[in-house]
Amino acid sequence: MPRLSAKSATLLVLAALVVVSPLFFPSGYYYRVGALIFVNGLAVTGIVILTGYAGQISLGHAGFAGIGGYACALAPVHLGLPPALAAVLGVLISGALAYLVGRPILRLKGYYLAVATLGFGILVSMVLNNERQLTGGPDGIIVPDLGLRGLLKDWGLNISNGEFWYFFCGIALLIGAWIALNLRQSPTGRALRALHGSEIAAQTVGIDVARLKLQAFVISAVYASVAGSLLALQNKFITPDVAGFMHSIEMVTMAVLGGAGSVLGAILGAGVLTLLPQVLTVFAEFEQLVLGLVMMLMMIFLREGLLPSLLRKLRGRDE
Amino acid sequence: MKKTLATTVPAALIALGLASVASAEIKIGASVSATGPAAFLGDPEAKTLEMLVEEINAKGGINGEKIELVLYDDGGDPNKARTFATRLIENDEVQAIIGGSTTGTSMSILSVAEDAEIPFISLAGAIDIVQPVKPYTFKTPHTDRMACQKIFEDMQKRGIETIGMISGTDGFGASMQAQCKDVAGEYGIKIAADETYDPKDADMTAQLTKIRNTEGVQAVLNPGFGQGPAIVTRNYRQLGIELPLYQSHGVASDGFIELAGKDAVEGVRLPGTALLVADLLAEDDPQKPVVMAYKTAYEERHNEPVSTFGGYAHDGFALLVDALTRAGSAEPEAIRDALEATSALVGTTGVYTMSAEDHLGLDLSAFRMLEVKGGTWSLVE
Structure with missing residues (x-):
């Protein structure tokens, strides 16, 4: 039997999930949850490149999501850009900032990136909170409509807002996953994984460690920025929460919980952590408690992350 | 014995199911920030809503129909609030929504509610929520x-x-x-x-x-x-x-x-608001009975002092009950029309009179000027 490559298999599973799941949706609310899972999944795919491939940790990725989100809110009003181009502008700014922050830091070994990004994330969040004239402050700001759904309607394809964002974010996630999986098998991806194993060994075989780490950081910042833009455009409203420290932690947690080394695992982690708070509402005031407990148990018993641990268990049974 | 059990249990279940369907015909949704940084707002709001729904159901409901409250905690996160608003409307099929403890969460909920044409009463301060007036959005706190x-x-x-x-x-x-x-x-x-x-x-x-x-x-x-x-x-x-x-x-x-x-x-x-100085209000003050009733019930039940924020939820619920009673129907459209026609409804925050141009309905008399005298509040005349 011809074996599918891991890349095609992952993409097929994802595409099937995106297309088949709506058949089982009892109401429009599930499209909303699905769209959120895809947006978080996209941001977490960026974390896979940075943390899973290159072994670097960022504690300020929400800052890039904030830049992407607020670009969509501010650029159409102040620069007259259409929202889609505003998202591109957000990507450019995020990428440039990641480059500026990462360039000096990533020459160093150790936890410097975590500390620097922590500061960066808090800085972005402070600017968004305090520059009231521009950003609307802690109360947030309205984001203009993307306008694509209206276009589709003109072409005779009339779908609800929830359905539109479900499929739009689903496609974005597929593209993001495809790029991340291609990167993994490219020479750059192999070099990244090599430096993850040992920076000294990687250097010895001629890998430019600092440059590669910087590349991974910039790429993952772009992922976060796009995810922030998608969230803002979908919600048509954004507050500085999107750039908050808790959101950064949430992204890293999703990646680690699902399995930071694999794209599918990280997306699974995003799915679980997005769904859990919705499912756990039945526990009312004990919700947070149960959520914490579930996460602890997962980390204790599925130490490598949800997907890798489960796969290992399955394989173990086969052999 | 086995046989009886096998037949009684399903019968009881069916009866229960039918009973709950028959008695809960008005579904009200709420998304408040009961935990997180805005918990000081959302916690008394959630407690107030639960208490008031119980009270009104004990009295036989509105126009003979019981109320079911679907309450979610959005933790002050506007993104979650939007998800819960979608869930309330699409999944729980509520007829109206109260909530949005913060301006951010209210702005998120209102765009969902307006799209779905479901009446929404916000509990947040910012004037942007009702200005410009949106057809389905109302609010209770003064600005x-x-x-x-x-x-x-x-x-x-x-x-x-x-x-x-x-x-x-x-x-x-x-x-x-x-x-x-x-x-x-x-x-x-x-x-x-x-x-x-x-x-x-x-x-x-x-x-x-x-x-x-x-x-x-x-x-x-x-x-x-x-x-x-x-x-x-x-x-x-x-x-x-x-x-x-x-x-x-x-x-x-x-x-x-x-x-x-x-x-x-x-x-x-x-x-x-009058709530803070309930005891000091003149006997003929129109707000006195409302404020005292809420204060007594809340403090008895929760053993903590009543807060202005819980008062916002009290007024939001009172507006809704008043509108449901007058509308005589639980259709969202009818509730909206009735809410807009609210006239001289006495709440804890003030006296509400809504119109097509004013979805807040309070004037400056809602505020009392207070002064601290001898370590406690007093009214400035």
Whole structure:
């Protein structure tokens, strides 16, 4: 039997999930949850490149999501850009900032990136909170409509807002996953994984460690920025929460919980952590408690992350 | 024995199922911030809604129909609030929504509610929620602007023309600061000094000294929330400033007096709701019975002092019950029309009269000017 490559298999599973799941949706609310899972999944795919491939940790990725989100809110009003181009502008700014922050830091070994990004994330969040004239402050700001759904309607394809964002974010996630999986098998991806194993060994075989780490950081910042833009455009409203420290932690947690080394695992982690708070509402005031407990148990018993641990268990049974 | 059990259990289940379908015909959704940084708002709101729904169902419901409350905790996160609003409308199929403890969560919920044409009563402060008027969105709390107006009105009466302001940089403080500066001109008040502090600061003497040394300042206004205003008040006394000090409705609670200390807080004035001074209200005050009933019930049940924020939820629910009773139907469209036609409904925050142009329906009389005398609140006549 011809074996599918891991890349095609992952993409097929994802595409099937995106297309088949709506058949089982009892109401429009599930499209909303699905769209959120895809947006978080996209941001977490960026974390896979940075943390899973290159072994670097960022504690300020929400800052890039904030830049992407607020670009969509501010650029159409102040620069007259259409929202889609505003998202591109957000990507450019995020990428440039990641480059500026990462360039000096990533020459160093150790936890410097975590500390620097922590500061960066808090800085972005402070600017968004305090520059009231521009950003609307802690109360947030309205984001203009993307306008694509209206276009589709003109072409005779009339779908609800929830359905539109479900499929739009689903496609974005597929593209993001495809790029991340291609990167993994490219020479750059192999070099990244090599430096993850040992920076000294990687250097010895001629890998430019600092440059590669910087590349991974910039790429993952772009992922976060796009995810922030998608969230803002979908919600048509954004507050500085999107750039908050808790959101950064949430992204890293999703990646680690699902399995930071694999794209599918990280997306699974995003799915679980997005769904859990919705499912756990039945526990009312004990919700947070149960959520914490579930996460602890997962980390204790599925130490490598949800997907890798489960796969290992399955394989173990086969052999 | 086995056989009886096998037949009774399903029968009982069917009966239960039928019963719950038959008795819960009006479904009201709520998404409040019962946990997280805005829990001081959402927690009393959630408790109030649960209590009121129980009360009304014990009395037989509205027009004979029981109310079912679907309550979610959005943790103050606008993204979650939007998801819960979608869930309430699409999945739980509620006829109306109360909630949105913060401006951010309210703005998220309202765009979902407007799209789905479901009436929504917001519990957040910002005027943007109902201005411009959106067909399905209403709100109960008075706005920051009204608090500024009430304070300036009182200053006018005392002949104060030039003031200094010291504001917190948090959402509440910054919003009120902007509104006060905007409206001061209408009352002929000049803001000669405009200082700010971070809500986490532990000392504001530098800013206050600057205000004291500003020529012509006759009074000081402190829009802020949490412990900031308490520190401002203490520093104010430590510096021996004799000018009148005005605080905002953000600290209208007994907690503020305790935090700032009884001596420091003496003579401080602020705009508050009738709820805070329920016992002091005149017997013929139209709000007295409503406020006392809510205060007694809440404090008995939860064993904690009633708060202005719970009062917002009380009024939101009262508006909805009133609208449902008058509409005689639980169709969202009918509820909306009835809400807009609300007339002279007495709540804890004020007396509501809505119209097609006004989805808040409160005027300045909703605020009472309060002064701390002898370590407790008193009404300024």
